[in-house]
Amino acid sequence: xxxxxxxxxxxxxxxxxxxxxxxxxxxxxxxxxxxxxxxxxxxxxxxxxxxxxxxxxxxxxxxxxxxxxxxxxxxxxxxxxxxxxxxxxxxxxxxxxxxxxxxxxxxxxxxxxxxxxxxxxxxx
Numbered sequence: 222x223x224x225x226x227x228x229x230x231x232x233x234x235x236x237x238x239x240x241x242x243x244x245x246x247x248x249x250x251x252x253x254x255x256x257x258x259x260x261x262x263x264x265x266x267x268x269x270x271x272x273x274x275x276x277x278x279x280x281x282x283x284x285x286x287x288x289x290x291x292x293x294x295x296x297x298x299x300x301x302x303x304x305x306x307x308x309x310x311x312x313x314x315x316x317x318x319x320x321x322x323x324x325x326x327x328x329x330x331x332x333x334x335x336x337x338x339x340x341x342x343x344x345x
Contacts, residue, residue, distance in 0.1 A: 255305030258337050262316060262329050265339040266300040270320070283326070283343035290344055294321055303327065313340055 269277050273296060282288035303318040313328040314337065324345040329337040 257335065258314065258329070259303040259305050259316060261337055262327060262339060263300050263303040263318065265337075266303075266318065266320070266327070266342070269339070270294060270298050270300070271296065281339055281341045283328075283341045287325075287342055287344045290323065291320075291342070300325075317345075318342075 269281060270291070273292075275292065278291045279288050282291060298321050300318045300320050304316050307315045307317060309315060310328070313330055316327040316329065318325050318327050320342075326343040326345055328340045328342075330340050332338050
């Protein structure tokens with residue numbers, strides 16, 4: 222009986238430890254990863270596309286052809302397959318994404334260790 226109790230307590234302690242290590246690693250590694258940067262950037266792009274705010278579209282468009290492309294997109298259009306970090310230029314991180322079957326350059330600024338702000342998009 223004592224052995225069964227000891228084994229149960231050991232399993233419980235190991236389970237709690239493994240779950241704790243998993244959450245610690247997820248919360249300390251994922252927010253600073255390329256995957257998180259790509260996910261948050263995709264979410265920001267999709268919010269802008271869904272809102273169809275002309276001023277915001279103009280603000281994030283690097284040039285007039287990009288603005289016209291974004292403006293004509295259907296409301297339900299979403300960005301997909303955003304890459305991870307590809308490099309940096311002038312203090313901005315460079316990524317790529319696909320919008321309506323077109324490749325787009327994406328530039329974001331890192332605000333803090335786990336937050337990025339969409340700066341602009343450009344048709345490739």
